[in-house]
Amino acid sequence: MTAPWGPPIDVLPLLVREEQALIGVLSDLRPPEWALPALGEWTVHDLTAHVLGLKLRRLSRDRDGHFADEAPWVPACRQLSPEVLFAMFVDSTTQLTELWKHRDLDEPAAVPLWLTVARDYAEQWTYQQHIREAVGAPLLDEPEFQTPVVDTFLRSLPQSLRAVTARAGRQVACSVEGAGRWTVRATAVGWTIDRGAATSRSPLASLATDADAFWRLCSGTLPAAEAGTRVRLSGDPAVCEILLSLRTRECLSRLEPA
The missing domain is CATH 3.30.1050.10 (SCP2 sterol-binding domain)
Known part of the structure; x- marks a missing residue:
């Protein structure tokens, strides 16, 4: 019988490539471009901070066992320069991949771990598209990147x-x-x-x-x-x-x- 969530979605090989693709876009931005509107009231700087916050929160919870109430992360990050924010983003690269590749993503659970990884990938990919559109960069919309998002x-x-x-x-x-x-x-x-x-x-x-x-x-x-x-x-x-x-x-x- 098919599980309610369906067959596994394997995004593990895409995690680092998706991160590196966003870093490639951010590394080319001029200072005024960080202030461009990206999604609702959020700028490119805000949305980048939000993506970084998602990654750090996942690492804190699932790697380090640290659970805490959400804090106003994006407003706090507005005091950081684009250079500091970018450096923090680069420093976080590959850490989630390292976390997940040492876990059994198929272990039985109410929500399977592979689906948690897929949802995080889908969320971060979507935010990357908004950043790309805001700064006029080509979308990361090749089927290998986009199809797992639709699937998720x-x-x-x-x-x-x-x-x-x-x-x-x-x-x-x-x-x-x-x-x-x-x-x-x-x-x-x-x-x-x-x-x-x-x-x-x-x-x-x-x-x-x-x-x-x-x-x-x-x-x-x-x-x-x-x-x-x-x-x-x-x-x-x-x-x-x-x-x-x-x-x-x-x-x-x-x-x-x-």
Whole structure:
């Protein structure tokens, strides 16, 4: 029987390369570019500090066993120069990879460890795209980097659909051009997800889009005018509303261990 979270996503080989790709962008920035708007009220400097904070918090919790309430990290980092922030970011590179490669990512858990690693990668990759767009750098959107992000966001669907009642065997079909196909299935005890096209000729609902539109939809940065043409939905209205309202923070929070 397929586990509710679906088959493992292996992003371990991508972690250092994703970090190095962002360092390459940051290393070329001129001082004014650090102040460019990147996401909401956050600048490139703020968003870089946020990504660094995510990494350091994960290392503190999962490597060092240090659990503490979240502090206002980004405002505190505004007193740091871009040079100091960049040096701290470089110093953190590869540490998460070193942490995870010595752990059994397949060990049984309520939320498998491989999914924790994948969610962190997806979050950091998404923030990197916002930084790249802010400074006019090409996106890191090759399929090898982008497809695991799409895959990870979709793994939240069994939790997102938990309030939807459907007979066992009903399917929700998701097709993302440039990434692949996924099927969410109702069972007697909830929903599960797996890679591959739906086998039902009349799924409960379906989503069809492209990889670029999908991550933008999840990050809340897909213009409403484009959503209607780039994200095609059909089927049960309640399920379609859930598919259309996927957002990065909510998706990733459903994949985070308690």
